[in-house]
Amino acid sequence: MNKILIRNCRYLVTLPGSMDGMIENGAVYIEGSGIVAVGKSPEIEAQYGHQTGIDTLDAHEKAVLPGLVDAHNHVGEVHSLLVPGWLEAPLTGIIDATDRMYWPAYNWLTEQSAYDLTLFGLLNVLKHGATTHADAMIFPDAIYRASLEARARTIIQPQMITSVQLSDARDEQEYLAHTEAAIRNYHAVGNGLIHVDVHPSAIYNCTEGMLIKGMELASKYEVHFVTHIAESPDEMDRLGALFSDRGGIIQYLRSIGLLGPRTILFHGTLLNEGDIDILAESGTSLVHCPSTNAWFGYCAYLPYMLQAGLRVGLGTDCVTHNMFNVILSVLQHHNIMPRGLRRVDPMLIFELATLGGARLLGMQDSIGSLEPGKKADLITLDLKDNTSLFPLSPQVFYSMLALNGAGCEANDVLIDGVFVRRNSEFTFLDESAIIARARQWCDKFSIDYHRMKGANQPMFHRVHQEFQHHKERFI
């Protein structure tokens, strides 16, 4: 059995959210995929360090942390980031962004390009210390293959959409069948490394029937139901008007059975206190993605969400962002938002980025902290020659990490007891080759996009208008 001792850790964070959870000169002992012991280094070494064949890592110039949990990302979409540079007018909101940027980019994907671009995205996810991530994309088979190759802990969330036809499914039935097949084939496989959720893309681009059938599917397999909500003003204004006679969009979702502990909402950027209270009461969870939300000029009311007792995790929502940047965004955005409740404590932000995400995903018994019995998912940050995280002390550790961690890459990344990155090198992935393939795909996307534009060809097929929740209302 694999045995790993990480010893002499200058700072070892075992339990995020508590100063008692930080050990100076700490050690972690791992067998197989699980943590056996954490504590002061001399004690752990005396008990376990004498064994032959043990893999020992000296961390006297490192901080050792639980792996970060990126609870919302779109890992295989890096090519889409080229599109804003080709547009005649800037994007005005999420509806416009899906129409002119994301759906043309997603619809261009194939099984092979989705696989290669997911591998590229995983380089960025892992390099920046997210040992668990949720990936809302099309092509779940490609995500599965890439995730296993990278040995990344992945929650596959196959996007289902009824308002447009994208390249991996034709209609509502096919999307639902696609997701069900992904659950049957991949959920909880790979020693529990891979999970699958049910993911109607958003309230505005799925019919009510799809939303309800999606929840039925999630209930049948006891997985999460996840969707985007209240991301930008163009969306929220329409939803507010459409559901004013139902008490607003959140009341409407509750009335059709879509809220509860099974549900995870992404963003909630424009939700008010009343909406947040309903979500908290229902046991619904929410992923806060401040870095991308800022593109559309808003920021979710996180301090109130936390006060209301809403279960919150953090997400990047963009493949080239990273969780340290998200932590910085949380630190800064909530300090300057003109609201009654402001500021989020840096230690709490780190807790949201680890245990918070784990709780939201229902994985708090296995990840999110470094405790005996949990999975060995951890990262190290190199403190030698580090001019950002300097000077460090236990008292300033979390504030320095929140403010200056954004420039850091994880030195070592351990997932399920396996080093997927060691001494700043990937152990399974050929980084140069993956980046070269991603560059080729982006070049091809550029050529294909401009050829189609030049020929006036549609970039995707529209099936019905957005916001068509009730067929009797909108047809």
Ligand SMILES: [Zn+2]
């Ligand atoms: Zn998203």
